[in-house]
Amino acid sequence: MDVAVRLDRTGGLAGQIYRQLRDAVLDGRLRRDEALPSSRELAEQLQVSRNTVTTAYERLTAEGYLTGRPGAGTFVNALPLAEPTVPQTPTGPLTPRPVWPSMPVPPDFSDAPEFDFRVGAPDARLFPYAAWRRLLTDQFRPAAVGTGMPAEPAGHTGLRTVIARHLRTARFIETHPQDVLVTCGVQQALDLIGRVLLEPGATVAIEEPGYAPPRLVWEAQGAKVIGVPVDDQGLIVDALPADARLVYVTPSHQYPTGVALSLRRRVELLAWAQRHDAAIVEDDYDSEFRYTEQQLEPLHSLDRSGRVLYVGSFSKVLLPTLRLGFLIHPPSLRHPLHAAKFLTDWHTALPLQAAMADFVEQGMFARHLRRVRRVYRQRHERIAAALAGPLSAHLTVVPSTAGLHLSAMVRGATAADALVRARAAGVGLASFPEIATSAPDPPGVVFGYGMIDAPRIDEGLALLHRHLDAG
Numbered sequence: 001m002d003v004a005v006r007l008d009r010t011g012g013l014a015g016q017i018y019r020q021l022r023d024a025v026l027d028g029r030l031r032r033d034e035a036l037p038s039s040r041e042l043a044e045q046l047q048v049s050r051n052t053v054t055t056a057y058e059r060l061t062a063e064g065y066l067t068g069r070p071g072a073g074t075f076v077n078a079l080p081l082a083e084p085t086v087p088q089t090p091t092g093p094l095t096p097r098p099v100w101p102s103m104p105v106p107p108d109f110s111d112a113p114e115f116d117f118r119v120g121a122p123d124a125r126l127f128p129y130a131a132w133r134r135l136l137t138d139q140f141r142p143a144a145v146g147t148g149m150p151a152e153p154a155g156h157t158g159l160r161t162v163i164a165r166h167l168r169t170a171r172f173i174e175t176h177p178q179d180v181l182v183t184c185g186v187q188q189a190l191d192l193i194g195r196v197l198l199e200p201g202a203t204v205a206i207e208e209p210g211y212a213p214p215r216l217v218w219e220a221q222g223a224k225v226i227g228v229p230v231d232d233q234g235l236i237v238d239a240l241p242a243d244a245r246l247v248y249v250t251p252s253h254q255y256p257t258g259v260a261l262s263l264r265r266r267v268e269l270l271a272w273a274q275r276h277d278a279a280i281v282e283d284d285y286d287s288e289f290r291y292t293e294q295q296l297e298p299l300h301s302l303d304r305s306g307r308v309l310y311v312g313s314f315s316k317v318l319l320p321t322l323r324l325g326f327l328i329h330p331p332s333l334r335h336p337l338h339a340a341k342f343l344t345d346w347h348t349a350l351p352l353q354a355a356m357a358d359f360v361e362q363g364m365f366a367r368h369l370r371r372v373r374r375v376y377r378q379r380h381e382r383i384a385a386a387l388a389g390p391l392s393a394h395l396t397v398v399p400s401t402a403g404l405h406l407s408a409m410v411r412g413a414t415a416a417d418a419l420v421r422a423r424a425a426g427v428g429l430a431s432f433p434e435i436a437t438s439a440p441d442p443p444g445v446v447f448g449y450g451m452i453d454a455p456r457i458d459e460g461l462a463l464l465h466r467h468l469d470a471g
Contacts, residue, residue: 002037003021003024003030003036003037003042005017005020005021005042005045005046006020007046007048013046013048013052014052014053014055014056014059015056017042017046017052017053017056018055018056018059018060021036021056021060021065021066022060022063022065025060025065025066025076025079030076031076032076032077032078032079033075033076033078034075034076035072035073035074035075036057036066036073036074036075036076038073038074039053039054039057039074057074061074064077064079065077065079099219099220100220103216103220104216109121112428112451113423113426113427113428114426114427114428114460115426115427115428115452115456115457115459115460115463116428116448116451116452116456117427117428117429117430117446117447117448117449117452117460118428118430118448118451119256119404119405119430119435119446119447119448119450120316120320120404120405120435120448120450121316121320121404121448121450121451122316122317122318122319122320122372122404122450122451123372123375123450123451124319124320124451126368126371126372126375127318127319128364128368131359131364132355132359135355135358135359136351136352136355138355138358139350139351139354139355140351144351144354145351150346150347151347151350152338152347153338153339153341153342153346153347154178154180154181154182154338154341154347155180155181155182155326155347155348155353156182156350156353156354156357157177158353158354158357158358158361159182159353159354159356159357159360160177160178160180160181160182160326161177161357162357162360162361163177163180163182163326163360164176164177164180166360166365167310167312167328170288171284171287171295171298171300171301172295172297172298172301173298173300173301173310173328174301175300175310175328176331178331178334179328179329179330179331179334180326180327180328181326181327181328181329181337181338181341182324182325182326182347182348182353183324183325183326183327183341183348184323184324184325184345184348185313185315185323185324185325186283186285186311186312186313186315186316186325187213187217187325188325188344188345189311189325189326189327190213190214190217190218190248190281190311191217191221191344192327192337192340192341192344193246193279193281193309193327193337194217194218194221194223194246195221195340195344196333196336196337196340197245197246197279197333198218198221198222198223198245198246199245200221200222200223201222201223201224202223202224202245202246203223203224203225203226203241203243203244203245204218204223204224204225204226204244204245204246204247204248205225205226205227205228205240205241205244205246205247205248206225206226206227206228206247206248206437207227207228207230207234207235207248207249207250207254207255207437208227208228208229208230208437209230209256209257209432209436209437209444210227210230210248210250210254210255210256210436210437211248211250211255211256211283211436211437212435212436212437214248214281214283215437218246223246226241226244227437228240228241228247230254230257230259231259232259233259233261233262233264233265234249234251234254234259234260234261234262234265235247235249235251235254235261235265235269236265237265237268237269237272240272240276242276243276244276244278245278245279246278246279246280246281247269247273247278247279247280247281248280248281248283249261249269249280249281249282249283249299250282250283250284250285251266251282251284251296251298251299252284252287252296252298252402253285253286253287253400253402253403255283255285255436256405256407256432256435256436256444256446257398257407257444258398258399258400258402258403258405258406258407259398259399259400260296260402261299263297266297266299266302267302269299270299270302270303270304270305270307270308273305273307274305274307278307279307279308279309280299280303280307280308280309281308281309281311282298282299282300282308282309282310282311283311284298284310284311284312285311285312285313285316286316286317286402286403286404287402288317288369288373289317289372289373289376289402289403289404290401290402291373291376291377291380291381291401291402292401292402294401298310300328306330306331306332307330308330309327309328309329309330309333310327310328311325311326311327311328312325312326312328313325313326314326314356316404317369318368322352322356324348324352324353324356376404376449376450378454379449379452379454379457380406380449382449382454382457382458382461383406383447383449383457383461384397384406386457386458386461386465387406387408387447390461390465391408391461391464391465391468393411393468394410394411394412394415394418394468395408395409395410395411395415395445395468396408396409396411398444404448404449404450405446405447405448405449405450406446406447406449407432407444407445407446407447408444408445408447409443409444409445410443410444410445415468416443418467418468418470419431419445419464419467419468421467422463422464422467422468425463425467426460426463427460427463427464427467428460429445429446429447429464430445430446430448431443431444431445431446432444432445432446
């Protein structure tokens with residue numbers, strides 16, 4: 001690897017090289033088993049004699065910092081060094097805006113519990129890696145890369161076309177490819193909407209309890225975000241603040257409760273938005289996973305005044321690490337949103353978009369959905385049966401027929417304490433306060449089934465049942 005060494009040419013060049021390389025090893029910039037340049041290469045880089053570098057290397061090797069491997073080169077030795085520490089309260093002359101020091105960051109998702117009921121992700125083991133690898137490889141051939149210049153901010157034309165076609169057939173949404181904007185996940189779509197529509201201090205209404213990231217995005221942009229209660233019919237439209245410029249909803253599968261926004265409430269919400277000159281953001285994050293024949297018509301398909309912005313995600317359906325989503329916007333916002341996308345990152349990775357376009361166009365997306373829908377339906381039914389049966393004495397299930405999670409309300413303080421003990425025993429449940437915008441009374445708990453096999457569901461729920469029965 002390249003090594004940065006600065007020489008002042010006032011003498012003791014070998015000593016300067018020795019001290020800087022030693023310090024780089026001790027503070028972790030050079031880590032164990034990393035290869036150093038050969039003495040000839042480093043001498044040429046620093047414009048010193050090879051003997052000068054060799055002298056420094058020999059001293060570092062004699063003291064145990066480096067080791068030579070015949071025929072391979074010089075490497076950092078495997079020393080029992082402590083990891084470099086990061087100050088807990090870094091200080092300096094530059095300070096962020098007041099909103100940022102308290103802004104949360106995501107937890108470490110790699111530390112999975114034994115019974116993984118975490119919410120928000122599909123099963124990565126079900127992803128069609130071989131097919132995806134072939135499609136992505138095709139995009140790195142010279143004919144596909146073309147000039148290699150940046151693309152249109154709105155996204156790959158082929159992907160925008162297949163998204164419009166998919167939504168027309170699967171979700172009853174009529175839109176033109178020109179009004180499809182490809183984003184790096186739903187999170188970027190929300191950020192772009194805020195940049196284009198919200199003045200500092202503008203009021204935004206979100207569901208409560210609800211999905212927390214939209215609140216954080218728009219608060220960071222200077223908006224005043226107000227929670228609006230949810231009941232068994234979804235968002236309570238009559239509770240919306242009159243000055244709201246934007247309303248964020250998850251009408252097909254409310255997050256996290258799982259209820260659907262009733263048709264009456266949908267009509268009321270659209271009428272409210274027209275009266276108050278407001279926009280609606282419809283987050284249809286997991287509607288591909290519906291386990292009944294009845295399809296709920298999206299708000300977007302009922303909208304006749306051009307006030308609904310529809311956001312969706314391939315990441316939630318296929319693989320979270322894809323970071324690929326889309327935004328359906330009214331024609332009036334086409335140029336502002338394209339300009340905002342250009343200013344943030346120019347465009348989402350083009351080879352990724354082109355591969356996704358082929359994935360959908362060749363029918364692989366539809367086949368994948370049919371296959372995983374059967375898997376998730378089985379997991380859904382197992383949890384629903386347990387919540388309606390053995391666990392019903394302690395938990396009240398919120399009926400839901402879609403998505404990758406089921407929610408339940410906890411009965412009594414002893415049950416809440418038992419849930420804490422069950423989590424300590426490896427049952428990876430999440431409570432509403434941890435994943436949502438508020439903590440209702442009674443408290444809610446979420447059973448995600450995107451990442452847990454059906455047999456492990458039974459084992460985890462049995463362990464949970466024992467803790468609940470023990471009080």
